[in-house]
Amino acid sequence: MNSIISSSLFIIGILILRWLHSQHKIENLEKNISLAQNTPLISICVPARNEERNIRRCVESLLAQTYPNFELIILEDRSTDSTAKILDELAQKDTRLKIISGNVLPLGWAGKPHALTQTSASAQGEWLCFVDADTFAAPDALNAVYTNALKRDADLFTIFTHQEMESFWERTILPLVLTALSAGFSPRKVNDPKSDIAIANGQFIFIKRSVYDAIGGHAAIKDSIVEDKDLAMLTKSSGYRLIIADGSDYVRTRMYTSLPEMWEGWTKNIYLGLRDEPRLVVLGIFGAFLALSAALLLPLWVAWGVYLTVSSPNQAGFVILIQALLLWAYLIYWRVKANEGMDVPAWYALTVPLGAGVFAAMMFTSAFKVISGKGVMWKGRNYKR
Numbered sequence: 001m002n003s004i005i006s007s008s009l010f011i012i013g014i015l016i017l018r019w020l021h022s023q024h025k026i027e028n029l030e031k032n033i034s035l036a037q038n039t040p041l042i043s044i045c046v047p048a049r050n051e052e053r054n055i056r057r058c059v060e061s062l063l064a065q066t067y068p069n070f071e072l073i074i075l076e077d078r079s080t081d082s083t084a085k086i087l088d089e090l091a092q093k094d095t096r097l098k099i100i101s102g103n104v105l106p107l108g109w110a111g112k113p114h115a116l117t118q119t120s121a122s123a124q125g126e127w128l129c130f131v132d133a134d135t136f137a138a139p140d141a142l143n144a145v146y147t148n149a150l151k152r153d154a155d156l157f158t159i160f161t162h163q164e165m166e167s168f169w170e171r172t173i174l175p176l177v178l179t180a181l182s183a184g185f186s187p188r189k190v191n192d193p194k195s196d197i198a199i200a201n202g203q204f205i206f207i208k209r210s211v212y213d214a215i216g217g218h219a220a221i222k223d224s225i226v227e228d229k230d231l232a233m234l235t236k237s238s239g240y241r242l243i244i245a246d247g248s249d250y251v252r253t254r255m256y257t258s259l260p261e262m263w264e265g266w267t268k269n270i271y272l273g274l275r276d277e278p279r280l281v282v283l284g285i286f287g288a289f290l291a292l293s294a295a296l297l298l299p300l301w302v303a304w305g306v307y308l309t310v311s312s313p314n315q316a317g318f319v320i321l322i323q324a325l326l327l328w329a330y331l332i333y334w335r336v337k338a339n340e341g342m343d344v345p346a347w348y349a350l351t352v353p354l355g356a357g358v359f360a361a362m363m364f365t366s367a368f369k370v371i372s373g374k375g376v377m378w379k380g381r382n383y384k385r
Contacts (some may be wrong), residue, residue, distance in 0.1 A: 003316045009301070010323040014330060020179065021334045026160065026187035028246045029148050039069040042142060043125030043209075047115035049077035049102075051133035052086060054254065058133050059090050059097065067142040070129075073122055075115045077102035098122070112202070113218040113227045120217055128212055130205040134254050135161060137204075141250040145206050148245060155240035156207045156232065158200040159247030163342060164254040171344045172355040173262055174255070179338060180359070190232075190244050198236040200244065202228030203253045211240050225268060259358075266359075267366040298328055299353055 044062055048055050055074075062072050076084050076099055091097045100122060105114055120128055127149075129142065149157035163178065165171045185199040205228060215238050221230040236242040256262040305321025308314075335349035 003319055006301070006305075006320040006323050010327055013327045017327075017331055017334055020183050021338065026182075026244065026246045029144050029159065029250060030151065031144075031249065039067065040126040041124060042067065042070040042127045042129055042146065043120075043123030044070055044072045044129045044131055044142070045075070045116060045119035045123060046073070046131050046133055047075045047077055047112055047119065048079065048083050048087070048133045049111065049115070050079045050081045050083060052079075052081040052083050053257075054134040054136075055083055056086050056090065057136050058131070059087070061136045061138070062131065062142075063090075063094050063096060064139050065137065065142040066139050067146065070142060071098065071123070071125060072096055073098045073100060073119045075100050075102050075119045077111065077115050078104075109222045110225050110227065113222045113224055116227070117218045117222070120212065123209070126209055128205075128207050128209055130202065130207075132203045132253065135203045136252045136254075138250045141247070144250050145204070145247065149206055149243070152243045152245075153241060154206075154243040155211045156200065156205065156235045156242050158205045158228075158232070158242075158244050159251060160201055160244070161203050161251040161253040162248035164252055165342065165344055166254075167257055169259040169262060169358075170256065171339075171348045172351040173259075173266075173358050175335070175338055175342055175344055175348070176352070176355045176359050177266060178342070187244050190242065193236075193241060196237070198229070198232040198242055200228045200232035200242070204247065204251055205231065207231075207235070211235065214238070215240070263362065263365075266362045269366075296353075296357070298324065298331070302328065 046058065046062070051058075059072070059074065074087055074097065076087055078101075087097075087099050091099055100118060102115060102118060105111055116130055127146065129145070131137070145157060145159065163174060165174055181199075185197060189195040189197040190199055215234050218227060218231065220234060221227055224230040232242055256265050301324040302321070305317065305324045308317030309321050311317075331352060332349045335352055336346045339346055339348055
């Protein structure tokens with residue numbers, strides 16, 4: 001009986017791991033492209049609230065764009081750190097930088113939709129480019145995104161950015177989160193106009209101004225804490241073309257640098273990104289189960305095999321141990337491949353049980369906070385919904 005259970009788990013585990021790591025296939029931005037011949041005005045809009053750590057690098061990278069016709073609008077969203085001071089210093093050096101002081105957050109609005117509504121109201125461009133303050137662009141990024149958006153006939157064009165991961169916890173948790181997102185929102189299905197699956201990366205969203213206005217802009221999703229996903233869904237459901245691509249060669253992001261920051265950020269995102277769609281709620285529960293399995297079941301399975309082999313040496317116990325070790329080796333193989341693509345040292349594949357355990361805890365904690373009405377904290381604001 002033990003060997004039957006073990007064999008069944010082994011086969012299921014192999015199939016799940018292969019499926020999970022095959023969902024991320026995505027087209028890269030075309031490289032070696034020439035400067036766009038048609039250069040309409042592009043408005044780059046950046047919301048900045050308590051971003052003293054990143055805002056200088058972000059703004060300087062955007063001002064260095066080779067695309068010749070753009071404006072840069074920063075919404076200084078009532079920061080309590082030195083963000084405003086840094087922006088003032090940058091504005092004195094470059095007159096292309098326009099700084100707007102954010103208004104008090106109105107009742108019924110989430111912070112980021114409110115900030116981007118204010119920046120878009122001041123924007124004059126034919127295209128709007130929404131960029132997060134923790135995102136840093138190569139000089140030819142804007143030109144590459146614009147050219148690729150035209151080539152793909154996109155109304156909303158968004159990219160995955162390269163995630164800079166330097167600390168232990170970033171490298172342990174974030175690769176697993178990104179893999180889970182690619183499984184929940186397959187790029188192939190996102191780009192398929194016949195599929196209702198939609199997502200965008202709020203770190204870099206490029207949208208036609210006419211389309212943005214037609215769907216009501218961020219005012220139409222004013223209470224959303226996952227405004228990037230909701231903007232993508234609104235765009236696609238309105239009949240416009242949504243395209244997502246890999247822009248990691250052009251744009252980099254440093255999301256979170258510590259475990260507390262990751263905990264706050266992902267407990268905000270995970271459940272809120274799933275709860276409005278029954279299909280994704282089921283997938284989220286399945287993902288949490290997989291994470292717990294990697295964190296607890298796999299190590300216990302190995303321990304079970306060792307115990308059976310040592311306590312009563314026989315072929316069945318040995319087979320169970322080998323199956324557990326082979327599945328673990330297969331998991332490490334896939335995580336090494338995934339980590340290579342993210343510039344994470346290969347040995348972090350060994351931290352999967354720890355990372356998966358934290359990821360599962362984030363999932364359950366996020367769900368509990370929203371269901372219980374406690375809400376979630378983000379940028380010093382509490383959101384209850």
